[in-house]
Amino acid sequence: MNKILALIEMSGGEMCSTTPGLLAAAARLGTPVAVVAVAPGGGTGLVAELGSLGAEHVYLAESDQVGKLLVGPQLEALSAAMTALQPVAVVVANSAEGRDVAARLAARTRAGLIVDAVDVRSEGERIVATHSVFGGAYAVESTVEGAPAIVTVRQGAIEERANAATPAVTTVTVSADPAHSAVIESVSARDAGSDRPELRGAARVVSGGRGLGSRESFVLVEQLADALGAAVGASRAAVDAGYVAQTSQVGQTGITVSPQLYVALGISGAIQHRAGMQTAKTIVAINTDADAPIFDVADFGVVGDVFTVVPQLIEAIKARASR
Amino acid sequence: MKIAVLVKQVPDTDEERRLDPASGLLDRLAGENVADEINERALEVALSHKDSHKGTEVVVISLGPESVTKALRKVLSMGADSAVHVLDEALAGADAGRTAVVLAAAVKQAGVDLVVAGNESTDGRGGVVPAMVAEQLGLPHLSFLDAVEISAGSVTGERGTDSGSMVVSAPLPAVISVTERSAEARFPNFRGIMMAKRKPLSVVSLADLGMDPDFAGMGRSVVVTTSARPLRTAGKKIVDEGNAGTRLAEFLVAEQLV
Ligand SMILES: Cc1cc2nc3c(=O)[nH]c(=O)nc-3n(C[C@H](O)[C@H](O)[C@H](O)COP(=O)(O)OP(=O)(O)OC[C@H]3O[C@@H](n4cnc5c(N)ncnc54)[C@H](O)[C@@H]3O)c2cc1C
Ligand SMILES: Nc1ncnc2c1ncn2[C@@H]1O[C@H](COP(=O)(O)O)[C@@H](O)[C@H]1O
Numbered sequence: 179m180n181k182i183l184a185l186i187e188m189s190g191g192e193m194c195s196t197t198p199g200l201l202a203a204a205a206r207l208g209t210p211v212a213v214v215a216v217a218p219g220g221g222t223g224l225v226a227e228l229g230s231l232g233a234e235h236v237y238l239a240e241s242d243q244v245g246k247l248l249v250g251p252q253l254e255a256l257s258a259a260m261t262a263l264q265p266v267a268v269v270v271a272n273s274a275e276g277r278d279v280a281a282r283l284a285a286r287t288r289a290g291l292i293v294d295a296v297d298v299r300s301e302g303e304r305i306v307a308t309h310s311v312f313g314g315a316y317a318v319e320s321t322v323e324g325a326p327a328i329v330t331v332r333q334g335a336i337e338e339r340a341n342a343a344t345p346a347v348t349t350v351t352v353s354a355d356p357a358h359s360a361v362i363e364s365v366s367a368r369d370a371g372s373d374r375p376e377l378r379g380a381a382r383v384v385s386g387g388r389g390l391g392s393r394e395s396f397v398l399v400e401q402l403a404d405a406l407g408a409a410v411g412a413s414r415a416a417v418d419a420g421y422v423a424q425t426s427q428v429g430q431t432g433i434t435v436s437p438q439l440y441v442a443l444g445i446s447g448a449i450q451h452r453a454g455m456q457t458a459k460t461i462v463a464i465n466t467d468a469d470a471p472i473f474d475v476a477d478f479g480v481v482g483d484v485f486t487v488v489p490q491l492i493e494a495i496k497a498r499a500s501r
Numbered sequence: 502m503k504i505a506v507l508v509k510q511v512p513d514t515d516e517e518r519r520l521d522p523a524s525g526l527l528d529r530l531a532g533e534n535v536a537d538e539i540n541e542r543a544l545e546v547a548l549s550h551k552d553s554h555k556g557t558e559v560v561v562i563s564l565g566p567e568s569v570t571k572a573l574r575k576v577l578s579m580g581a582d583s584a585v586h587v588l589d590e591a592l593a594g595a596d597a598g599r600t601a602v603v604l605a606a607a608v609k610q611a612g613v614d615l616v617v618a619g620n621e622s623t624d625g626r627g628g629v630v631p632a633m634v635a636e637q638l639g640l641p642h643l644s645f646l647d648a649v650e651i652s653a654g655s656v657t658g659e660r661g662t663d664s665g666s667m668v669v670s671a672p673l674p675a676v677i678s679v680t681e682r683s684a685e686a687r688f689p690n691f692r693g694i695m696m697a698k699r700k701p702l703s704v705v706s707l708a709d710l711g712m713d714p715d716f717a718g719m720g721r722s723v724v725v726t727t728s729a730r731p732l733r734t735a736g737k738k739i740v741d742e743g744n745a746g747t748r749l750a751e752f753l754v755a756e757q758l759v
Contacts, residue, residue: 189662248641281632282642284597284720288718288719291598315730316520318724320723363667368666424661438758478738480739480745482745490747494749498759
């Protein structure tokens with residue numbers, strides 16, 4: 179059957195959370211081959227887990243440059259696997275690293291590149307990807323002329339899981355040309371943070387905007403998020419004002435979310451913010467300005483002050499939970 | 502030092518943006534076209550280096566239709582020294598791969614020490630062109646930088662990762678791409694606007710770059726179908742009269758969301 183390579187990204191010694199979705203995408207298109215760049219000897223522990231997620235073949239590319247050079251080892255791993263296995267497609271997460279690797283691989287092999295697919299399927303000989311464009315205003319399908327296809331898949335977009343397999347294992351050694359790679363000088367881990375759900379792919383999101391007024395008051399957003407078991411998001415204005423980290427930004431230039439419930443607190447609903455959340459199933463907004471554009475997309479809008487409405491809402495949710 | 506800044510013209514994100522349902526391509530006539538905000542930040546990286554290092558030369562390079570001239574005059578008025586506009590009918594609807602090989606050729610012709618790009622464009626949100634340009638040129642690429650430091654022979658930057666951040670570096674020549682965390686761009690002043698009119702803006706074709714307009718042997722991505730999704734409509738809106746929090750909770754219960 180047609181081989182499909184999936185690049186497995188590693189972060190701090192762990193497989194990234196994109197792994198199951200990528201292997202499921204690969205399984206839909208053909209026989210999934212997990213390709214992973216690891217330090218020499220560092221891959222054996224991954225094989226069983228990759229198999230349980232559907233990999234029928236694990237291609238371990240060992241390199242002592244892993245963690246030292248940016249992108250180079252992962253690129254050489256995929257490049258070597260492509261030459262050895264002649265896949266019909268390569269799937270990669272649409273993350274920073276994934277896009278860098280996919281882009282370089284496409285440029286190097288002159289293959290066609292499809293970016294930010296939210297869905298993939300095979301249609302006869304070709305691979306068709308679906309994209310959600312301009313904040314979901316359009317659904318676009320694309321394909322690649324001239325094989326193979328290199329596809330980056332939006333993180334969290336594919337929820338299905340592939341059937342477990344017992345993978346064959348190949349181990350090779352790869353080496354990137356240091357002259358073509360950036361050097362990783364240092365890595366710092368973010369504070370372990372909270373046990374709130376990850377924003378990307380969350381089923382519920384509570385976001386706060388400039389209307390929260392200060393970093394201290396932004397706690398209100400977190401309190402409602404915790405009462406609902408939701409992830410915390412924000413507008414760019416709230417990020418720029420320093421209320422919350424940039425990794426929480428929802429919108430055009432932030433994360434795109436598509437949750438069951440999206441709650442916008444003190445957010446005007448600028449077009450660039452809506453581009454990141456308007457495909458949510460249910461949208462709730464609280465804003466003092468009755469004319470705020472967020473109300474145009476809200477299923478339930480409250481014209482009111484977040485500092486009075488939200489505490490009452492939290493009370494009501496808690497009262498119900500303890501019944 | 503000579504720095505190239507890659508500038509893409511995009512539809513203004515403040516307005517409704519449209520795709521042509523027949524071709525699946527951007528409807529460039531629908532709204533105002535501007536230099537992408539992220540590219541103004543990329544230019545700022547180059548200009549702030551120029552401020553403190555006399556003799557720095559900044560060339561902006563853009564591939565796109567006739568209308569690109571306006572975006573290029575804007576960035577010239579902000580302080581870039583010259584502009585190159587790659588314009589060729591064979592590039593209509595060019596995908597990222599074609600865009601990147603052509604930009605790489607234009608960068609090569611300009612002969613620069615550093616290429617600065619935006620991390621991703623606001624229309625395509627591809628975020629792949631800078632890495633493809635780097636691969637074509639055989640250069641290191643520091644991508645998704647929140648902060649940049651340029652020195653005589655190298656470039657260093659900080660980038661966010663899923664689990665924290667990292668510091669990366671490369672010797673020059675190199676390609677970098679910056680995020681919207683990097684410094685906001687300056688505004689053009691009156692003098693800049695007057696001077697921009699006289700700055701060199703050269704229009705080059707694929708033939709001028711010595712390139713094959715058929716891109717023989719190159720795969721490409723093509724749009725198969727485009728469909729507009731129905732617009733969202735406003736639902737219930739209440740004004741708080743002291744019990745909105747409770748009423749909102751009732752709504753969430755009714756929708757089985759709590
Ligand atoms: C290229 C580009 C990309 C962008 N990308 C993004 C993006 O990814 N994400 C994003 O969010 N923005 C983005 N923006 C910015 C966007 O245009 C808006 O500036 C931003 O979304 C505004 O954030 P806000 O709604 O929090 O702030 P504001 O527009 O200032 O709105 C604050 C709101 O809070 C309300 N308010 C004030 N006090 C209270 C209170 N006590 N109770 C209730 N309501 C209150 C006000 O009525 C107001 O509506 C982008 C802009 C550009 C040009
Ligand atoms: N047509 C173009 N002309 C000039 N620069 C471009 C073009 N397309 C992309 N770029 C550069 O590549 C960056 C990322 O674009 P993209 O990969 O399309 O998201 C942009 O911010 C620009 O710096």
